[in-house]
Amino acid sequence: MISENTITDFIYREAELLDTMQWQAWLDLFHPDARYWMPLEWQQQDPVLQPSLMYEDLLLMKVRVERLTGERTFSQKPKSRCHHLLQAPRIVACDPAAGIFKARTSYIYTETRGDTLERFSGWASHDLVQVGDDLKIMLKRIDLVNFDAPFGNIQLFM
Amino acid sequence: MAKYGKNPRAIAGLVRDAEVHRDVYVDPEVFELEMEHLFPNSWIYVGHASQLSKPGDFITAKIGRQPVMASRHSDGSIHVFYNRCPHKGVKIASEPCGNTGKFFRCPYHAWSFKTDGSLLAIPLKKGYEGTGFTDTQANGGLSKIKNVVIYRDFIFARLSENGVGFEDYFGESLSTIDNMADRSPEGKLAVAATPIRYMHTCNWKMLVENQTDTCHPMVAHESSAGTAIKVWQREQGNSTETPMAVQLYGPFMSPYEFYEQSGIRIWPNGHGHTGVANSIHSNYSDVEGYLGQMVAAYGEKRAHEILGEVRHNTVYFPNIMVKGAVQILRNFIPIAVDRTLVESWVYRLVGAPDKLYERALMYNRFINAPTSIVGHDDLEMYERAQEGLKSNGNQWVNLRRLYESGEEPDVTAVINGTSERQMRNQFHAWAKYMTMDMNQDMDQPVEAAE
Numbered sequence: 001m002i003s004e005n006t007i008t009d010f011i012y013r014e015a016e017l018l019d020t021m022q023w024q025a026w027l028d029l030f031h032p033d034a035r036y037w038m039p040l041e042w043q044q045q046d047p048v049l050q051p052s053l054m055y056e057d058l059l060l061m062k063v064r065v066e067r068l069t070g071e072r073t074f075s076q077k078p079k080s081r082c083h084h085l086l087q088a089p090r091i092v093a094c095d096p097a098a099g100i101f102k103a104r105t106s107y108i109y110t111e112t113r114g115d116t117l118e119r120f121s122g123w124a125s126h127d128l129v130q131v132g133d134d135l136k137i138m139l140k141r142i143d144l145v146n147f148d149a150p151f152g153n154i155q156l157f158m
Numbered sequence: 159m160a161k162y163g164k165n166p167r168a169i170a171g172l173v174r175d176a177e178v179h180r181d182v183y184v185d186p187e188v189f190e191l192e193m194e195h196l197f198p199n200s201w202i203y204v205g206h207a208s209q210l211s212k213p214g215d216f217i218t219a220k221i222g223r224q225p226v227m228a229s230r231h232s233d234g235s236i237h238v239f240y241n242r243c244p245h246k247g248v249k250i251a252s253e254p255c256g257n258t259g260k261f262f263r264c265p266y267h268a269w270s271f272k273t274d275g276s277l278l279a280i281p282l283k284k285g286y287e288g289t290g291f292t293d294t295q296a297n298g299g300l301s302k303i304k305n306v307v308i309y310r311d312f313i314f315a316r317l318s319e320n321g322v323g324f325e326d327y328f329g330e331s332l333s334t335i336d337n338m339a340d341r342s343p344e345g346k347l348a349v350a351a352t353p354i355r356y357m358h359t360c361n362w363k364m365l366v367e368n369q370t371d372t373c374h375p376m377v378a379h380e381s382s383a384g385t386a387i388k389v390w391q392r393e394q395g396n397s398t399e400t401p402m403a404v405q406l407y408g409p410f411m412s413p414y415e416f417y418e419q420s421g422i423r424i425w426p427n428g429h430g431h432t433g434v435a436n437s438i439h440s441n442y443s444d445v446e447g448y449l450g451q452m453v454a455a456y457g458e459k460r461a462h463e464i465l466g467e468v469r470h471n472t473v474y475f476p477n478i479m480v481k482g483a484v485q486i487l488r489n490f491i492p493i494a495v496d497r498t499l500v501e502s503w504v505y506r507l508v509g510a511p512d513k514l515y516e517r518a519l520m521y522n523r524f525i526n527a528p529t530s531i532v533g534h535d536d537l538e539m540y541e542r543a544q545e546g547l548k549s550n551g552n553q554w555v556n557l558r559r560l561y562e563s564g565e566e567p568d569v570t571a572v573i574n575g576t577s578e579r580q581m582r583n584q585f586h587a588w589a590k591y592m593t594m595d596m597n598q599d600m601d602q603p604v605e606a607a608e
Contacts, residue, residue: 150355
């Protein structure tokens with residue numbers, strides 16, 4: 001039975017996989033029809049007809065992950081590393097009967113490469129579904145507090 | 159140490175026939191002179207008239223480092239002025255866009271201005287009586303930029319009072335903007351959202367040059383476009399329809415031969431475009447209903463003419479690039495010698511199916527966003543160049559690919575698509591627009607850069 005604790009543990013585990021660069025295990029957390037979305041507007045509703053920083057399906061996320069380790073991926077020489085500092089997730093919905101599990105997590109994200117270090121703040125929203133005994137991500141939405149600022153490269157995943 | 163100020167000969171000396179000196183990318187003094195001469199002497203993109211749809215609408219922008227704003231006046235006319243109060247210099251508008259109502263009001267001392275920039279009122283006006291105020295520039299309100307041309311809703315301004323006229327400056331290159339607007343069944347484009355913004359730690363000209371650099375995609379983007387193709391081939395299974403994403407990434411891996419035959423067209427004053435015969439945008443799938451709309455609007459022949467023109471990147475010297483086939487404009491805004499803000503705008507084709515806007519937005523975030531893997535490939539190259547150019551081992555950047563001795567400057571020509579001639583064309587224009595207003599400062603007249 002999926003409880004609020006299951007959701008929280010899932011979100012901590014996801015961040016740990018990213019921070020330890022276990023990319024394949026991280027991709028395995030996603031449902032085949034999942035989306036990873038980084039809006040470009042305040043309280044954005046439409047990912048298709050409004051601009052976003054990212055709105056990607058599993059195919060595109062696989063491309064990203066595979067690219068990170070490519071022999072000719074020069075922007076990963078040296079490699080980037082990341083760190084997620086998460087606030088305790090706020091459970092928005094935990095309804096096993098309806099199959100609805102949602103959480104919102106405030107975070108500080110650090111991405112570093114060579115001598116540079118960039119820090120970002122925002123909220124991650126997880127829409128999860130139950131597949132067998134496991135939870136899978138249907139939608140991971142990243143709302144940066146300064147979504148409209150001009151960033152340099154963001155090469156890993158928040 | 160000032161080497162280049164008031165020294166047009168030294169500036170012209172930075173540009174050889176097929177080489178440029180590294181100081182054009184790394185020397186802070188050269189950058190200062192670009193802000194002082196090159197940008198004011200050139201026609202610079204300010205914004206799009208669709209961003210000013212109602213009276214009182216305004217947008218802000220920068221020309222070089224100078225803040226400017228454009229507004230829609232109550233009579234429907236568009237005005238461009240310097241974004242500074244004539245009183246103490248406070249910026250009148252601080253947001254990228256907005257609506258000011260019937261007038262602008264300076265937040266410091268409440269001087270107010272009509273939306274055509276003229277002075278409306280000053281509190282305690284009596285205090286200025288008999289002071290000679292009416293003879294000052296402040297009495298004229300917001301300082302207006304006189305040389306403004308709105309072409310197919312694209313607002314361009316030239317700060318220098320004297321210089322090359324708009325028509326002479328852009329000439330036939332305007333055909334790319336025409337083609338982009340003509341792709342709307344109503345002949346109209348509209349800005350419907352904010353641009354994607356991406357900060358680059360490199361000189362702005364590296365970005366401009368890269369727009370017509372057709373020998374880098376299959377090399378630098380092997381990691382992104384090449385991986386996209388590889389993953390799709392592995393994952394596609396029985397799928398017969400190539401996803402829009404793979405259609406957009408895939409052509410970046412086209413071989414040299416493709417770019418060679420697709421050609422480059424150059425125009426006078428540093429403008430030029432890749433993708434003459436065809437381009438990486440040629441083979442996107444049709445969008446249902448669109449061709450019918452175009453034929454209804456333009457007739458069979460003209461509709462096919464418009465849609466058959468699929469230019470790749472058009473550089474409008476000095477610092478924008480337009481992609482008509484996916485309705486994108488990239489603005490390379492110089493911040494410092496080694497810092498460039500890239501704002502990538504998408505225009506909606508008025509009256510066309512949503513799917514085209516969806517594709518343009520997708521292209522923009524795939525290629526032009528700080529989260530774009532193609533962007534990561536490019537920025538890595540620019541950053542390495544910005545560092546590498548500090549080396550004294552070789553102070554020249556080589557632009558000699560397919561150079562022919564005696565190349566005429568400021569001509570229109572179609573050439574092999576892997577030529578670096580458009581880069582040479584840009585640097586010829588660079589030297590010209592850097593120095594054209596310097597000679598008058600000299601004791602001894604010298605030859606112009608060309």
